[in-house]
Amino acid sequence: MAILETVVIAFWAMLPAYVPNNAAVLAGGGQPIDGGRTWDDKRVLGDGKTWRGTAAGIAAGLALAGVLTLLADDVSGALGFSVPAFEPLAALGLAAGAMLGDILASFLKRRTGRERGAMFPGLDQLDFVVVSLPLTALLATEWFFEWFTWDVILVVVVLTPVLHVTTNAIAYKLGLKDEPW
Ligand code: CTP
Ligand code: MG
Ligand code: K
Numbered sequence: 001m002a003i004l005e006t007v008v009i010a011f012w013a014m015l016p017a018y019v020p021n022n023a024a025v026l027a028g029g030g031q032p033i034d035g036g037r038t039w040d041d042k043r044v045l046g047d048g049k050t051w052r053g054t055a056a057g058i059a060a061g062l063a064l065a066g067v068l069t070l071l072a073d074d075v076s077g078a079l080g081f082s083v084p085a086f087e088p089l090a091a092l093g094l095a096a097g098a099m100l101g102d103i104l105a106s107f108l109k110r111r112t113g114r115e116r117g118a119m120f121p122g123l124d125q126l127d128f129v130v131v132s133l134p135l136t137a138l139l140a141t142e143w144f145f146e147w148f149t150w151d152v153i154l155v156v157v158v159l160t161p162v163l164h165v166t167t168n169a170i171a172y173k174l175g176l177k178d179e180p181w
């Protein structure tokens with residue numbers, strides 16, 4: 001498979017997992033998921049993980065998957081190779097997996113004594129990939145292995161941190177995010 005083709009498929013297939021984090025930043029606020037609870041004098045998750053942000057993130061990921069699915073045929077025709085339409089369970093695995101990965105990362109950050117907003121290089125950039133891909137493989141196995149071939153997964157692992165750093169830097173510059181990571 002040509003490299004450009006692989007990159008386009010990786011980006012397209014991951015969009016429903018990329019957008020939830022950004023939607024959560026825009027919609028976040030209100031009740032924290034952990035209800036303010038602590039474990040060993042540290043917050044379980046912290047004020048940065050809210051019900052509203054999580055719900056908005058998953059909804060945004062599902063909505064985007066729906067739009068991409070409507071466009072998939074036309075875009076495939078225009079590009080000369082196929083980009084994926086999303087099965088409902090694949091969309092759910094990507095969107096909910098991304099939010100779950102982010103939440104698990106905050107759990108790990110709090111356990112290691114990092115305050116809300118602290119940096120955790122590596123984890124910050126890949127948390128949502130680490131959970132969304134296995135969850136999608138579980139929920140929509142055939143779909144997953146049709147699209148997430150090894151070369152696509154490799155591109156995702158390389159491309160995701162680059163996109164993450166870029167979009168967060170932009171969100172920070174725009175004043176939408178408190179830290180540039
Ligand atoms: N956010 C949210 N709910 C989520 C994820 C994010 O409300 N499930 C919102 C919060 O307002 C959060 C912001 O998006 O502050 C930025 O997200 P993130 O960087 O993941 O959270 P942090 O505030 O940095 O907290 P943490 O250290 O736990 O990652
Ligand atoms: Mg953060
Ligand atoms: K995060």
